[in-house]
Amino acid sequence: MSGDDGENKDYTGTRRSKRVTASEVAKAAGVSRPAVSRAFTPGAYLDNAKRELILETAMQLGYRPNALAASLHGTSTNLVGVVAGDLNNHYDSEFIARLVAQLNAANKWPIVLGGGDRSVSKHAILSLLNYPLDALIIRGGSIPSSLISDCEKLSIPLLFSGHVVNAPYTDCICCRNGVGTSMAVELLVGRGRTAFGFIGGPKTRTSSNERLSGLSDRLAEFGLELQGVEHSDYTYEGGREALTRMIDQQPLDAIICANDAMALGALSAAQSELELRVPEDLSIIGFDDILMASWPDFNLTTIRNPLETTVSEILRLLEERLDNPEKPGEICMLDPILLERGTH
Structure with a gap:
């Protein structure tokens, strides 16, 4: 097997079963343990010849310093949860x-x-x-x-x-969630849409509630009321089922969804199950602008969450x-x- 499979070898080519330590490098190079630490510490004082000897010995032994352990002695670990x-x-x-x-x-x-x-x-x-x-x-x-x-x-x-x-x-x-759905309302009202529905995420989700509020408030400014609301789970299947339930209850000509996955599910239900033409019979707008939203098969109008x-x-x-x-x-x-x- 090649030597880049994650295991260490010593300078004789014998495979090692344990990680090489700084003490082993120091012993092999004939220097002190602190000298090895200084050799791997940027800016630390060490004779150039001794530094080169230590680095060469470390390479032969397959030694790499423990960056995390070293960082614990400083002011930053660079670990971000x-x-x-x-x-x-x-x-x-x-x-x-x-x-x-x-x-x-x-x-x-x-x-x-x-x-x-x-x-x-x-x-x-x-x-x-x-x-x-x-x-x-x-x-x-x-x-x-x-x-x-x-x-x-x-x-x-x-x-x-x-x-x-x-x-x-x-x-x-x-993201200014309410601003996004407000812009969507303005676009659709400008196209003559008057019967709006909203497919949201779980009722406990702040972002979904903000998107719903922005939608409702902007509709009110145009003298319109939201005709239907369904809460789902942010999934494609959830959007598909939510649209089917809403259309069964009342005719709608515009749907705004709290995310793109549900909008894509609603698009599928409209075209394949409800025999509605999009956008001729029903406008659908998503939120987020995930990668799939721009695929030619979907070409989803959406609100980009930057x-x-x-x-x-x-x-x-x-x-x-x-x-x-x-x-x-x-x-x-x-x-x-x-x-x-x-x-x-």
Whole structure:
């Protein structure tokens, strides 16, 4: 087998079963253990010839310093905890993938645990607090106030994405959800739509409720009332079933959904089960702008929840918080973008 299968070899070519230690390098090079540490510490004073000897010996032995252990002696570990939202939600999974990539690019080491419901998030956060974290990022949902207090006591900065929390030294970033659905209403009313329905997420989800409020308030400004509301689970199947239930109860000509997955499910139900033409008979607009929304087979009109900007702002907030732990918490609100495609 090749030598890049994750196991160490010593300089004779014999495979080693244990990780090479700094003490072994020191013995082989004929130097002290602290000299080995200095050789791998940027800026530490050490004779150049001795440094080269140590580095060459370390390479022959297959030694690599334990970066985490070394960081514990400094002011930063570069470990960032990330409690994911619902990874079955396409937007959340795309968000986590992008966030991890950007943290890696910033030389941060993310520890990602699934979030899901409140109890899972609590368990995940308690597990993460066992690590020497520089910061903890929470995606979506809410967490018990006791866990926020725990992070305060441990001096672990908290950053919330998709949810606003009023707590000292806590930063939050969120999309203006109501603005997004308000723009969708304006677009559809301009196309002559008058009978609106809304397919939302669970009733406990703040973002879904904000999107519903923005929709209802804007309709009222046009002298219209929301004709139907269904709450589902943010899934394709949930959107398909929700639209079928609503159309069975009353005729509608416009549907706005709290996320794209449900909008795609509603689109499928409209075309394949209800024999409705989209957008001629029924307009459908989603929210988030997941990758599938732009696929030619769907071409979904949607409201972009700006993922790239969200992640870049998280990195900014994180760096500023680490540079100045005592600065007041910041709430960063991002504007959504209406993307007119083929379903409105």
